[in-house]
Amino acid sequence: MPIKIVILPEKNMQPVHKAQAGTFESSDIMILIEPLDNDGDNHIELSSSVGKQFKDQINRDITELLQKYEITGARIIAKDKGALSPTIKARVETAVLRSLDKQQGTLK
Amino acid sequence: MARNALNIEIPEKLDGLGALEPYQGVWTKLQKGWMSEQTVPPAIKARMPHTSKMCDSLEEAILKCNPQDGMTVSFHHHLRSGDDILVQAMTILANMGIKDIILASSSLTSAHEPILPFIEQGIISQIYSSGIRGAIGEACARGIMKKPFVIHSHGGRVRSVQTGKIKIDLAIIAASAADEEGNATGSHGPSAFGSIGYAMIDAWYAKQVVVVTDNLVDYPCVPPSIRQNYVDYVVEVDSIGDAKKIASGTTRITKAPLDLRIAKLASEAIIHSGLFKNGISFQVGAGGASLAVAKFVREAMKKHEIVGSFLLGGVTSYGVNMLNEGLFRAIFDVQSFDAAVSQSIMNNPYHIEIGAALYANPFNCGCMINKLDIVVLGALEVDVNFNVNVITGSEGDVRGASGGHSDTAAGANLTIVVCPSFRGRLPIIKKKVNNVVTPGDSVDIVVTERGICVNPKNIELEQKLKKAGLNIKKIQDLEIEVDKITGQPDPIEHTDKVVGVIEYRDGTIIDTIKQIKE
Amino acid sequence: MNQNKINKRRSMLYIPGNNPAMLQQAGVYGADSVLLDLEDAVALNQKDAARILVRNMLKSNDFYNCEISVRLNHIETPFGIHDLEEIIPLQPDAVRLPKTENVEELKKVFEIIEKIEDAHGLPHTKTKVHVMIESALGVQNVYELASFSPRIDAITIGGQDLTADMQIEKSKDNYGIDYARKRIVMASKATKIDAVDTVYVDVEDEEGLREETVYIKKLGFTGKAVINPRQINIVNEVFTPTESEIRKAYRIVKAYYENKAKDIGVFAVDGKMVDAPVVTRAIHTLTLADIDPETIK
Numbered sequence: 001m002p003i004k005i006v007i008l009p010e011k012n013m014q015p016v017h018k019a020q021a022g023t024f025e026s027s028d029i030m031i032l033i034e035p036l037d038n039d040g041d042n043h044i045e046l047s048s049s050v051g052k053q054f055k056d057q058i059n060r061d062i063t064e065l066l067q068k069y070e071i072t073g074a075r076i077i078a079k080d081k082g083a084l085s086p087t088i089k090a091r092v093e094t095a096v097l098r099s100l101d102k103q104q105g106t107l108k
Numbered sequence: 109m110a111r112n113a114l115n116i117e118i119p120e121k122l123d124g125l126g127a128l129e130p131y132q133g134v135w136t137k138l139q140k141g142w143m144s145e146q147t148v149p150p151a152i153k154a155r156m157p158h159t160s161k162m163c164d165s166l167e168e169a170i171l172k173c174n175p176q177d178g179m180t181v182s183f184h185h186h187l188r189s190g191d192d193i194l195v196q197a198m199t200i201l202a203n204m205g206i207k208d209i210i211l212a213s214s215s216l217t218s219a220h221e222p223i224l225p226f227i228e229q230g231i232i233s234q235i236y237s238s239g240i241r242g243a244i245g246e247a248c249a250r251g252i253m254k255k256p257f258v259i260h261s262h263g264g265r266v267r268s269v270q271t272g273k274i275k276i277d278l279a280i281i282a283a284s285a286a287d288e289e290g291n292a293t294g295s296h297g298p299s300a301f302g303s304i305g306y307a308m309i310d311a312w313y314a315k316q317v318v319v320v321t322d323n324l325v326d327y328p329c330v331p332p333s334i335r336q337n338y339v340d341y342v343v344e345v346d347s348i349g350d351a352k353k354i355a356s357g358t359t360r361i362t363k364a365p366l367d368l369r370i371a372k373l374a375s376e377a378i379i380h381s382g383l384f385k386n387g388i389s390f391q392v393g394a395g396g397a398s399l400a401v402a403k404f405v406r407e408a409m410k411k412h413e414i415v416g417s418f419l420l421g422g423v424t425s426y427g428v429n430m431l432n433e434g435l436f437r438a439i440f441d442v443q444s445f446d447a448a449v450s451q452s453i454m455n456n457p458y459h460i461e462i463g464a465a466l467y468a469n470p471f472n473c474g475c476m477i478n479k480l481d482i483v484v485l486g487a488l489e490v491d492v493n494f495n496v497n498v499i500t501g502s503e504g505d506v507r508g509a510s511g512g513h514s515d516t517a518a519g520a521n522l523t524i525v526v527c528p529s530f531r532g533r534l535p536i537i538k539k540k541v542n543n544v545v546t547p548g549d550s551v552d553i554v555v556t557e558r559g560i561c562v563n564p565k566n567i568e569l570e571q572k573l574k575k576a577g578l579n580i581k582k583i584q585d586l587e588i589e590v591d592k593i594t595g596q597p598d599p600i601e602h603t604d605k606v607v608g609v610i611e612y613r614d615g616t617i618i619d620t621i622k623q624i625k626e
Numbered sequence: 627m628n629q630n631k632i633n634k635r636r637s638m639l640y641i642p643g644n645n646p647a648m649l650q651q652a653g654v655y656g657a658d659s660v661l662l663d664l665e666d667a668v669a670l671n672q673k674d675a676a677r678i679l680v681r682n683m684l685k686s687n688d689f690y691n692c693e694i695s696v697r698l699n700h701i702e703t704p705f706g707i708h709d710l711e712e713i714i715p716l717q718p719d720a721v722r723l724p725k726t727e728n729v730e731e732l733k734k735v736f737e738i739i740e741k742i743e744d745a746h747g748l749p750h751t752k753t754k755v756h757v758m759i760e761s762a763l764g765v766q767n768v769y770e771l772a773s774f775s776p777r778i779d780a781i782t783i784g785g786q787d788l789t790a791d792m793q794i795e796k797s798k799d800n801y802g803i804d805y806a807r808k809r810i811v812m813a814s815k816a817t818k819i820d821a822v823d824t825v826y827v828d829v830e831d832e833e834g835l836r837e838e839t840v841y842i843k844k845l846g847f848t849g850k851a852v853i854n855p856r857q858i859n860i861v862n863e864v865f866t867p868t869e870s871e872i873r874k875a876y877r878i879v880k881a882y883y884e885n886k887a888k889d890i891g892v893f894a895v896d897g898k899m900v901d902a903p904v905v906t907r908a909i910h911t912l913t914l915a916d917i918d919p920e921t922i923k
Contacts, residue, residue, distance in 0.1 A: 053597030082532030105708025
């Protein structure tokens with residue numbers, strides 16, 4: 001059986017369709033991602049229960065993940081309930097993969 | 109500007125408060141043996157024999173008290189979030205066109221939010237209280253009142269009344285049972301709320317006293333927690349509040365695993381502190397991890413066959429059960445948290461109702477907190493010097509209560525603060541707290557789910573707890589650990605305007621609350 | 627991961643793999659072991675989300691002194707292979723294989739694990755394997771499964787699925803799985819690995835949990851899985867030796883080290899001969915009481 005080690009998709013990807021990941025529970029973040037009909041910029045719309053104190057850090061985590069997958073032309077709607085950094089990155093990554101139809105090992 | 113003993117800048121004076129004395133240390137002012145400030149005499153009144161105190165309505169009673177602009181009106185908060193009387197009375201005063209009222213309620217709860225328009229319109233221009241929450245708290249932090257609000261402790265409030273800082277013109281005292289002469293209690297009746305301890309000083313000192321009840325009983329009302337010789341008028345109303353919210357369900361032992369874990373760790377610290385022996389006296393808060401400590405202490409007392417001396421403070425039915433099981437010999441009750449407690453006050457002579465002065469006023473020959481072995485308290489934030497904030501939230505809003513926090517911390521042999529190390533994403537253990545209510549010098553241990561921090565002044569205690577195998581961490585290390593988990597929050601932006609002050613129990617100013625930048 | 631872990635597994639706390647609030651606090655409750663669950667606690671359409679979340683938590687969350695294990699989906703499901711690919715490179719202390727029935731499955735899983743480890747230049751020893759028995763066939767094959775590889779260091783029983791497979795009602799006294807429990811314990815003793823019991827589902831019933839834990843300890847189980855942090859104290863308490871047991875173990879281990887220094891092999895403590903198995907048991911007793919035997923030297 002072949003073993004895949006890295007599952008990063010191809011570069012410069014635009015989401016194929018709307019997708020979401022995460023929940024509205026405390027310590028979690030709900031990420032909605034959808035393709036934008038524009039010149040390739042990403043738009044992040046963040047609302048957070050700890051926005052006053054952490055909006056920059058949350059935006060940085062989201063942006064980092066988008067850059068890692070070289071995502072372009074996406075709108076990200078993030079509703080945060082105090083998620084920690086590893087959770088934010090996990091939810092963005094899950095949503096990105098789902099929007100690219102690259103998620104693995106799950107029922108849809 | 110002067111700096112107080114915590115190196116916090118305190119203005120020399122403020123409009124609406126006059127000269128401010130900076131905080132000097134937990135026990136500095138007590139060491140002298142008496143209070144430097146002059147006391148004012150309580151109101152002395154007279155009344156002809158066989159005249160009636162009964163009024164047909166609260167409005168009539170208030171009118172008879174001759175209300176004036178700039179007057180101080182006081183209330184107790186024993187009805188908690190079920191209270192109807194404060195809002196009713198303030199509405200009557202507003203309708204009479206009275207303005208510039210100083211509101212002196214022992215605390216403010218969510219039930220009091222309808223007075224927000226009166227604050228906005230200047231009908232209420234200043235607040236003295238041990239706690240402010242919700243929409244009123246947000247408004248206070250925005251600085252909408254003319255004069256700075258004052259947050260005091262339960263013990264400190266008594267001192268403020270006796271020194272005339274709070275000069276009560278009209279005390280409106282809700283009671284769940286009262287007679288026609290004004291003997292009144294909270295211990296029975298359909299709206300029973302237990303101890304009426306915070307109102308006792310108001311009854312004694314106020315220029316005029318109105319007792320309001322929804323349960324007028326045949327003379328005499330027993331027990332006479334408030335006595336007739338202080339009462340001017342008595343009013344019977346349909347209801348003093350929502351009985352369900354008066355006996356709120358906040359006092360069940362939590363099922364939240366994190367709170368239980370913290371409580372378990374705190375109970376282990378107590379058991380190994382050297383104080384866990386016969387004759388122990390004990391106080392816990394009513395909510396979350398703090399009350400849950402009682403569960404584990406109860407189990408341990410049974411296991412080790414320990415009988416305590418007394419339980420103090422805010423009393424829950426859990427405490428009453430411990431009294432009935434013989435685990436403690438007495439309860440001293442300044443405030444009760446549920447309906448079952450009321451019956452116990454009524455029926456058990458060892459469940460003793462006390463006033464706030466006996467509970468915690470620093471300036472007398474020994475309040476009860478002076479005899480307290482262990483207190484378990486909560487916190488909104490704790491800093492690396494063990495200073496505790498229980499009043500302002502992470503966004504700078506006023507959303508808590510000083511209550512008996514700084515009183516009991518100053519009195520108890522062992523003051524334990526229980527809190528999670530972070531909440532949501534907000535760090536609780538911080539380099540610096542937004543505001544100090546209880547100074548770190550009066551805090552011995554902070555118990556979090558990620559470790560127990562012992563104030564470095566208690567070297568022996570730290571060794572005992574380490575020897576018992578507890579997870580002891582330096583608070584500075586815990587702060588760094590938490591910071592790594594949550595990230596560093598952006599600071600709250602304030603203007604330079606002082607909108608409120610936090611008074612220490614001895615009347616000095618421990619911190620100021622600045623206006624939030626919009 | 628933590629180097630100073632003491633090898634004990636009294637309580638193993640299940641944490642749903644798609645729940646960040648519980649994952650980030652998993653290490654603070656005093657469980658000996660946390661069991662991050664990608665299997666039954668995760669909805670079938672959230673398997674990807676949980677896998678990524680657990681992977682991130684393994685990378686950066688502090689689980690303190692807890693042993694970290696991850697329950698994977700069965701290799702024959704559409705999820706199992708992906709779980710291995712994400713989790714094995716992070717080398718948790720253990721992975722738990724659910725619904726294991728025969729040696730062929732184990733062969734397949736071990737082969738994949740080792741391939742992943744080779745590809746990442748990782749040893750084949752760090753991550754242990756816990757085999758979970760949840761069917762009649764698994765019970766029948768338990769010794770073969772337990773002895774399949776030295777990498778397997780615990781065998782566990784899943785009561786819910788087992789009663790379902792046996793087509794019996796799950797009763798409070800768990801009488802129906804009694805034979806399976808004993809079989810599993812015996813296989814674990816024969817292979818000298820841990821045996822971990824199934825969860826007690828009624829979280830409110832503290833006395834019931836205590837009774838069951840006392841019972842399964844008597845059978846020979848070395849630990850028990852728990853589904854709520856509130857259950858940890860009771861399980862740990864039952865598996866923690868009494869003071870007199872600890873004192874006796876301390877005397878044995880102390881005498882062992884003293885005699886070893888003098889090259890004496892067999893000696894007496896409290897008037898009874900002490901041989902190697904007695905010393906081993908005494909060391910285990912001290913470990914369970916949070917005493918590091920090394921400190922007695």
